[in-house]
Amino acid sequence: MRRKRDVIFATAVSLIGGAIALPAHAEDTPPPVKIGVLTDMSGMYRDIMGPGSVLAAKMAVEDFGGKVLGRPIEVVSGDHQAKPDVGAAIARNWFDNGGADVIVDVAQSAVALAVQELARARNKIVIHGVTGSPAITQQACAPTAFSWSLNAYAISAPLPKPLIERGLDTFFFLSADYSFGKAMEDAAAGAIKAAGGKVLGSVRFPQNNPDFSSFLLQAVSSKAKVIWLISAAEDTTNALKQAKEFGIAEGGQLIVVPLTYITNVHALGIANVQGLTFATPFYWDRTAETRAWSERFFKQHQAMPTMDQAAVYSGTLHYLKAVAAANSLDGLKVADEIRKLPVNDMYVQNGAVRADGWLMHPFYMASIKAPGGVKKPWDYYTIEKVIPASEAAQPLSESQCPLVAQSQ
Template sequence: MDKTVLAAILVAGVMAPAAAVAQEVSDGVVKIGILNDQSGVYADFGGKWSVEAAKMAVEDFGGKVLDKPIEIIDADHQNKPDIAVNIAREWYDTKQVDAIMELTTSSVALAVQGLSKEKGKIDIVTGAATTELTGKQCSPYGFHWAYDTHALAVGTGGALVKAGGDSWFFLTADYAFGYSLEQQTADFVKANGGKVLGEVRHPLATTDFSSFLLQAQSSGAKVIGLANAGLDTANAIKQASEFGIVQGGQKLAALLFTLAEVHGLGAEAAQGLNLTEGWYWDQNDKNREFGKRFMERTGRMPNMIQAGTYSAVLQYLKAVKAAGTDETKAVAKQLHEMPVHDLFAKNGHVQANGRMVYDMYLFQVKKPDEMKGKWDYYNEVATVPGKDAFLSVKDSGCDVSAFGK
C-alpha cells in the first residue's frame, strides 16, 4: 500500500473519535435553563441571584465544553406548576435546552421533573425541598442538590429536641413542601420522645399570620415550627414578635431559612434563630473568595441555594465533558458516578436515586453586637454528617430498579 495513503488512513483513524465527540453536542451548544421564582415570595431565596451563580459557573468552567459554547437562559415560573411546565416544554421542544435547574417550590419541581423524565431530559433541583423528588417520584434523569426536608428536620428539629424542645406546634405552608417538612420534622420529634400538639396551614404568600400564630401560642407548645420559607417565614417571625411569643417562653424554629431571609429580616429580629444550611460564605477561604466575587456582581452574599446552583451547573458541565456528549443518559451516568468536590460540597456523592449527599450545618444567628460586618450573621453550632442528613436509597421510597426499564 502507498505510504501516503496509509498515513492518511491512520490520521483519519486518529481524528475520527475527536470528530465523533464534536458531533455529540446537540445543536452545537450546551444550553442550561434556570427556572425559578424571580418576583414572588422566594425571589431573594434563589431568584435572579441563582441565575448569576449559574453564569459564574459557566465562566469558571471556561465558557465552553467539548469546544462548544455554553448558554444560560432563565425564566420566572411565578410559583405556578402549570406556568413552569409550559415554559419547560417550550424550552425542550423549541429552544433545545439540555437541562433545567434550580426549580424553587416543590410543586413546581415535581411537575417539571415529571416532564423532564417524559422528555428524557436532565433536571437538577437546588431550590425545592421535598424528598419526593428522590423518593416515590424519582427519575433516572432527576437530581436533588442543595438540601431537602429530611436534612432540615434532622438539623434544626434535632437541635431543638435535644435542647428540651419536646412539644411542637406547626405553622405550615399549604402545599407539598410544607406538608413534607412538617411530617418529617414531626416524625423526628416523636422518634426522640417529643409530642406534636397540633398544626395549622396557611396559603402561600400570606401577609396576615395573626390567627395562625394565636392558635400556635394557645397550644402551649414549647416550639412553634415554621414549616414554610421565604417571605412567609420572615413575616411570621415579625408578627410573632408583635404577639410576644418568644418573650412568653416559646421558641420559634425556622425550618427553612437562609442567609437571604436573615438579611431581609435583620439581625435584631432574627437573633438566636437556629437554622440549617448546606453552605455559608464565611466558613473557609474558598467560600469567602466566592462570596466576595458574588458580592461584587450582585451587591449581596450568596446563600446555599445560589451556591448550590453554581455547584450543580459546574458538575453538569464536568459530566458533559467526561461523557464526551450532552446526550442525557450518558451525562446522567456520569452525574451518578462522579464525586462532587467543589466550594459547595466537600466530598459529596450522588446516590442511585439522584440525591447528592454532603454535610449540612446547624447555625445560630448572632446577636447584633456580635456581628463584625454587614453579612456576618452566623455562628456554626454543629455539623450534620451527610449520612445522617439525607435518606438512604432504601429508605427514600425510590424504585431505582425501574430506571433501567
C-alpha cells in the same frame, strides 16, 4: 476600459463567492450548549433564587472555561412564576425548540415535579436547587433528575434530636398549607416522636399570608417550648415580624424555621430574629472557599448568596464536568457521569450522588447571632453543629425510588 471592467468583474465574483461561502461557514459553527435556569424572577421567591440563580449559573460557566465539547456554553433564563403550567410550558419549549440540554434551579415543588416529568420523557437533565418535596428523589425519581440542595426531610428530620437533648421537648407547628408544608411537618413529627418529644398541636396557613396573628396566638397558648414555623420567602418574613411584635421569643418560646434564607434574615434585621434556629447546607462565611466565591457573587448581586443560589452554581459546574467526562450531551450518558464523579467545589467537598439522584452532603445546625456578635456585614450565622450527610439524607433502605432497587 477593458482592464477596468475586468477588475470590476473580478471584484464582483469575489464578493459573490464570499457571500455564497458564508452559509457554509455558519453551518460549520457548532451550536451552543444551552443551560436553562428556570426560576422565580418576579414572585415571592425572587430574592432567594431569581436573578441570583442566573448569576450563579453564569459564574459556573465562567469557572469551567466557557466551552465544553468544543462548543460555547450559553445560559438562558425563564420565569416560572411559581406556577406549574407556566414552568412546564417554558421547559417544554426549551427542550423541544430551544435546544436546552439541562434545566437548573426550578425549586418550587409543583413546578419541579412537572418539569421532572418532561425531562424524564426526553432523557434531559434537570438539577433542582431547593425543592421541598421528597417525591423528587422518592416516588417520582427519574434517571436524569437530581436534587442538589435540600428537601423536607433533610432540613426537618435532623433538628429535633439536638433540641430535645437541650430540654426543648414540646413542639407546636405552624405549617404552610401545601405539599411542601405537609412533607416537612411529617418529617419533623416523626423525628420528634423518635427522639422522645411531643407535638402539642399544629395549624395550617395559606401561602402568601399577610396576617399570622391568630396562628401565632394559638402557638403561644399551647405553651410549647418550640414553635416550629414551616414557611418560605415572604411568608417567613411576615410571620417573624409579627412574632417579634408579640414578644414570643422574649416570652421563652424558641422559634425554629427549618427553611431559613440569609436574605430573609437581612431583610428583617438580626435584632428581630436573634436566636432563631434552623438547618442549612450552605453559609457564605463558613470556609475560605465559600467566602471567596460569595464575595465574587456579592460584587455583582449586592447580596450574599442563598443556599439555593450556591446549589445552582455547584449543580451547573458538576453538569459541565459530567458532559466533558461523557464526551456527549446525551442525557442518560451525562446522568451516569453525574453519579460517578465526586462533587468538589466551594459548595461541597467529596460529595456523592446516589442512585435516587440525591446529592449526599452535610448540613449545618445554625442560629442567628445577637447584634453584638456581628463583626462584619452579613455576619449573621453561628454554626453550632455539623449534621453528617448520612443523618441529613433519608435512608436508602426507606426509599420508594424504583432506581434504587434497580441499582442493588
